Amino acid sequence: MLDNEDMGATTETAGRHRVVVIGSGFGGLFGTKALRRADVDVTMVAKTTHHLFQPLLYQVATGILSQGEIAPPTREILADQANARVILGEVTGIDLEARTVTSQVLGRATITPYDSLIVAAGAGQSYFGNDQFAEFAPGMKSVDDALELRGRIFGAFELAELAETEEETVRLLTFVVVGAGPTGVEMAGQIAELAHRTLRRDFRRINTHDARVILLDAAPQVLPPFGAKLGAATKKTLEKMGVEVQLGAMVIDVDERGLVVQDKAGDKTRIDAVTKVWAAGVQASSLGKTLSEQTGAALDRAGRISVNPDLTLPGHPEVFVVGDMISLDNLPGVAQVAIQGAKYASRVIKGRLANKPPEKPFKYFDKGSMATISRFKAVALVGRIRVTGFIAWLMWLGVHIVYLTGFKNRVTALGHWTISFLGSGRAERTATEQQIFARMAISRLERGTSDLVTDPGEWNDVRLELEARALEEAHLTDAGMRGRARVS
Ligand SMILES: Cc1cc2nc3c(=O)[nH]c(=O)nc-3n(C[C@H](O)[C@H](O)[C@H](O)COP(=O)(O)OP(=O)(O)OC[C@H]3O[C@@H](n4cnc5c(N)ncnc54)[C@H](O)[C@@H]3O)c2cc1C
Numbered sequence: 001m002l003d004n005e006d007m008g009a010t011t012e013t014a015g016r017h018r019v020v021v022i023g024s025g026f027g028g029l030f031g032t033k034a035l036r037r038a039d040v041d042v043t044m045v046a047k048t049t050h051h052l053f054q055p056l057l058y059q060v061a062t063g064i065l066s067q068g069e070i071a072p073p074t075r076e077i078l079a080d081q082a083n084a085r086v087i088l089g090e091v092t093g094i095d096l097e098a099r100t101v102t103s104q105v106l107g108r109a110t111i112t113p114y115d116s117l118i119v120a121a122g123a124g125q126s127y128f129g130n131d132q133f134a135e136f137a138p139g140m141k142s143v144d145d146a147l148e149l150r151g152r153i154f155g156a157f158e159l160a161e162l163a164e165t166e167e168e169t170v171r172l173l174t175f176v177v178v179g180a181g182p183t184g185v186e187m188a189g190q191i192a193e194l195a196h197r198t199l200r201r202d203f204r205r206i207n208t209h210d211a212r213v214i215l216l217d218a219a220p221q222v223l224p225p226f227g228a229k230l231g232a233a234t235k236k237t238l239e240k241m242g243v244e245v246q247l248g249a250m251v252i253d254v255d256e257r258g259l260v261v262q263d264k265a266g267d268k269t270r271i272d273a274v275t276k277v278w279a280a281g282v283q284a285s286s287l288g289k290t291l292s293e294q295t296g297a298a299l300d301r302a303g304r305i306s307v308n309p310d311l312t313l314p315g316h317p318e319v320f321v322v323g324d325m326i327s328l329d330n331l332p333g334v335a336q337v338a339i340q341g342a343k344y345a346s347r348v349i350k351g352r353l354a355n356k357p358p359e360k361p362f363k364y365f366d367k368g369s370m371a372t373i374s375r376f377k378a379v380a381l382v383g384r385i386r387v388t389g390f391i392a393w394l395m396w397l398g399v400h401i402v403y404l405t406g407f408k409n410r411v412t413a414l415g416h417w418t419i420s421f422l423g424s425g426r427a428e429r430t431a432t433e434q435q436i437f438a439r440m441a442i443s444r445l446e447r448g449t450s451d452l453v454t455d456p457g458e459w460n461d462v463r464l465e466l467e468a469r470a471l472e473e474a475h476l477t478d479a480g481m482r483g484r485a486r487v488s
Contacts (some may be wrong), residue, residue, distance in 0.1 A: 001352075009061075011470065016039065016040060016041050017039070017040045017041070017113050017115045017116065017349075017353055018040070018041050018043070018113060018115045018116075019035060019040050019041070019042045019043070019111050019114065019115070019116045019117070019118065019321055020042075020045060020101050020113075020114035020116075020117050020118070021042060021043070021044045021045070021117075021118045021120065021121060021350060022044075022045050022046070022051065022091050022094075022101065022117070022119045022121050022287065023044075023046055023119070023120035023121045023122060023232065023323075024044060024046035024048060024049075024051045024052075024086070025051065025052060025054070025072040025120060025122050025323065025338065025341070026045055026120075026323060026324035026335045026338040026339050027118070027120025027122070027322040027324075027338035027339070027341060027342040028046060028051075028118070028120040028342070029044075029051045029077065029342075029405075030338070030339045030342045030343055031118045031120060031342030031343065031345055031346050032044050032078060032081070032084050033078075033081065034343045034346035034347070035083065035084070035346045035349070035350070036081050036083070036084075038083070038346070038349070038350045038353070039099055040083060040116075040349065040350075040353070041083055041085070041355060042081075042083055042084040042085065043085045043086075043112055043114075044074065044078070044084065044085070044086045044087070045087050045088075045089055045091055045101060045103045045110075045112060046074060046086070046087075046088065046089075047088070047090040047091070047103075048071075048107075048142070048143075049073055049074060049075065049088055050071035050072060050073055050074060050143070050361070051071065051072060051073075051074045051077060051405060052070065052071045052142065052143065053070040053403070053404060054072065054141070054335075054337065055400070056069075056070045056400065056404075056413075057070065057140050057141075057142075057143075057145070057146045058140065058146070058151065058183060058186040058187045058190055059190070060143070060146035060147065060192055060428070061140065061145075061146040061147075061149040061150050061153065061187065061190075061277075061404060062150065062153065062187070062190040062191065062417055062426070062430045063150060063154065063198075063426035063427070063429040064190070064420045064426055064427070064428065065413055065415070065416050065427075065428060066412075066416075066427075066428045067143045067147060068409075069404070069412055069413045069416070070143075070404070070409070070413075071143050072405050073404050074086050077405060077406070078310060080289065081349055087103070087110060087112070088105050088461065089103025089104055089105045089108075089110055090103060090104055090105065091103045091287060092101060092104050093290065094117070094119070094287060094290055094291060094294075096291070096294045096295065096313075096316055096319065098113075098182070099113055099114050099115070099117075099318070100112065100113050100114070101113075101114060101117065103153055104485075106449060106450050106453050107450040107453065114318075115318065116318050116319075116320070116349045117318060117319045117320065117358070118320045118321075118322060118342060118345050118346070119287060119291065119320065119321045119322070119325060120321075120322050120323045120325070120338060120342060121285035121286075121287045121325060122285055122323060122324045122338075123141075123282040123283060123284045123285060123302070123303075123304075123324035123325065123333060124141055124282070124283050124285065125139030125140070125141050125145075125281065125282065125330075126280075126281035126282050126283035126302065126467075127278065127280075127281070127285065128280075128281055129252075132254075133254040133278065134249075134278070135440065136153070136254045136255055136256055136259075136276055136378075137178060137254050137259070137276035137277065137278040138175075138278065139278045139279070140183050140187065140277065140278070140279050142274065144439060147431075147435040148436055149277060150428075150429075150431050150435065150438060151431040151432065151433075151435035151436035152274075152275050152436055153175065153191060153194070153275055154429060154431045155431060155436060156172045156173070156175070156274050156275045157172075157173070157199060157203065157206070157208060157211075159172050159274075160172035160173050160203075160206045161203050161204070161205050163206075167272075169483065170212075170272065171257060171258070171272040171273060171274055172196075172274050172275075173208075173210055173211040173212065174211070174212045174214065174258075174271065174272060174273035174274070174275075175188075175191045175195075175207065175211065175212065175213045175214070175275045175277070176214045176216060176259060176273045176275070176276045176277070176297060177191070177213070177214070177215045177216070177276075177277045177279060178216050178251050178259075178269060178276065178277065178278050178279060178280045179216075179217060179218075179278065179279035179280030179281070180215050180216070180217035180219065180221075180222040180223065180245070180247070180406055181223065181224075181225070181280075182223065182369075182371035183279040184215055184217070184277075184279035184280070185215070185222060185223060185234055185235060185373060186369055186371060186373075187277050187279060188213055188214075188238060188243045189238060189241065189243065189372065189373045189374040189377075190374070191213045192210075192213045192238075192241045192242050192243050192374070193241070193374050193375065194208075194426070195208045195209065195211035195213065195242075196208070196209055196211075196241070196242060197424050198420075198425065198426055199425055200211070204291075208384055211353055211445055212244065212273075213242065213243045213244065214243070214244045214245075214246060214271065214273070215238065215243055215244070215245045215246070215249060216245055216246045216249045216261060217246075217248075217249065218248065218249060218250040218251075219247065219248075219295075220247050221235075221247060222234045222235045222238070222247070222328065223371060223379070225332060225369065226369065226371070226379060226381050226386075227381065228477040229386060230270060230379045230381060230386050230388065233379060233388045234371070234373055234379050235445070236353065237373045237374070237377055238373060241373075241374055243342045244279065246261070248263055248264045249261045249263060250262050250263075251280075251378060252268070254276060256274075257269055257272055257273075257274065258271050258272040258273050258274075259273065259276060260274075275399070281302075282302060282303045282324065283302055283303050284299075284302055284303035284305070284324060284325045284334060284418075285303075285324075285325055286323070287468070288301065288303050288304060288305040288321070288325050288459075289303065290414060291305055291313060291319070291321065292305055292422065295313045295315055295316060296314060297316050298327075299327075301326045302327075304324070304325055304326055304327035305321055305325060305326060305327060306326075306327050306328070307320075307321050307326050307327070307328055308347060309328070309361030309362060310344075310358075310359065310361055310362060311326065311328070311344060311345055311348075311362050313351050315469050320341075320345035320348070320349075322336060322337075322338055322341030322342045322344075322345055323338030323341055323342070324337075324338065326341070328362075329364075331364055332369075334369065335403075336364070336365075336366070336367055337364055340362075341364075344359070344362045347359060366383075367382070368380060368381055368382035368383065369381050369384075370392060370395060370396045370399065371396075372393060372396050375393075375420070375421040375488070376389075376390050376393050376421070377389055377390070377392075377393055378392035378393040378395070378396045379392050380392040380395050380396065382395075397417070400413075401413070401414065415427075445486065
């Protein structure tokens with residue numbers, strides 16, 4: 001017989017301090033792991049079954065990596081951590097008074113009590129009040145987003161090969177990326193590489209080199225957090241690759257066939273483009289609002305919640321909020337803020353249980369930022385040092401290999417990078433209709449995916465029919481009747 005640990009079960013101990021962690025992203029995962037040796041029971045509640053390495057989503061969208069390489073199952077990552085349990089569910093309620101978290105999956109509700117809570121639910125895409133744009137310009141926040149975009153990008157080239165007019169071809173071969181931050185720059189660079197390098201021999205009627213890739217931003221520069229110098233260098237590199245960079249350009253409308261841009265003088269221009277990518281803004285998880293309503297902590301315009309210097313909420317020292325959800329000292333929305341914040345929260349919890357003196361306030365250590373532009377070209381900012389080109393790209397490669405979760409993923413990602421960067425191929429070009437349309441179909445259901453779950457009772461007739469068919473199949477084989485005319 002297997003004991004609990006062999007079965008991968010948690011070793012929950014009655015009366016032990018219960019930590020609930022919301023989210024399986026950088027904050028959630030690193031916070032949970034930091035409690036590995038603590039005398040606590042950890043329950044991670046997350047709405048996906050994977051830990052997502054968001055910085056490489058653009059490579060899934062453009063066919064370089066598979067989704068598995070950047071989104072390993074959280075359950076597998078934590079399999080050896082006996083004090084941790086993972087449950088699937090979207091947190092819909094946090095009751096700070098009762099100290100419970102309510103989560104839902106397919107209409108099933110679960111209530112999880114806690115003694116300490118770490119909220120690391122991250123941020124979603126912001127369309128600045130124009131959520132109707134989302135249907136035509138998917139964001140880049142989830143595996144679903146990346147696969148949908150992969151389908152749309154590769155699908156646009158396929159449809160262009162079939163187009164009957166010049167106008168239609170141009171519309172299909174125009175790709176617009178909205179937002180010139182790191183994600184927008186990386187997407188624009190990769191779509192340009194696809195068009196100019198990867199796909200150039202694959203089509204007969206169209207010349208993929210004719211594709212227009214446009215990067216738009218309302219801001220006056222590319223990559224503002226990297227400073228003016230690196231921003232200018234990035235713009236120059238993109239333009240050399242054939243990307244049209246339009247700055248001071250605000251998107252005011254998006255539809256199926258294109259978008260409308262307004263410049264600073266108020267003039268409007270329409271760009272016909274079937275494929276649009278939205279990489280322009282973030283909105284913190286709506287759980288911030290729930291927490292704000294119960295504590296009075298302020299929310300900023302992006303929905304981020306103000307936290308105390310020790311990352312707790314006013315009047316609730318047992319509740320920590322970390323990562324993209326917080327507004328503290330102008331900290332950026334980057335992975336290291338989430339990782340370091342979650343480790344800090346775990347340290348405070350362990351310290352309290354050991355009756356140690358309180359930790360000093362949370363202090364973020366900036367390890368630098370980097371963004372790739374194309375193969376062999378990147379920009380990096382480490383302290384005051386600015387690096388561009390191949391050296392920056394090598395730094396990018398090193399950091400991403402180190403931080404990708406799991407040895408298996410590192411090896412396969414390296415293989416795929418070799419194919420894409422040294423050769424001209426892409427290992428993950430598979431795109432299906434469901435990738436492109438499933439989300440739209442689900443959004444039309446009244447109760448979302450819950451509407452797709454059938455009452456077990458409704459399956460009885462199907463079961464009877466399947467059983468009868470299986471009996472008939474087995475009889476045909478056993479009676480040697482295959483290939484012989486049936487004698488009635
Ligand atoms: C495309 C892209 C590229 C990026 N590139 C970089 C980069 O190069 N370098 C860098 O440092 N940072 C980068 N970032 C930012 C970085 O990924 C985030 O700062 C980081 O992920 C924040 O960590 P987090 O734990 O706060 O949130 P996340 O990592 O987003 O995790 C949030 C978790 O909460 C879960 N969740 C959300 N709502 C609920 C709910 N209601 N119930 C249950 N679970 C929920 C989500 O499923 C997810 O598991 C990038 C982000 C994106 C989107």
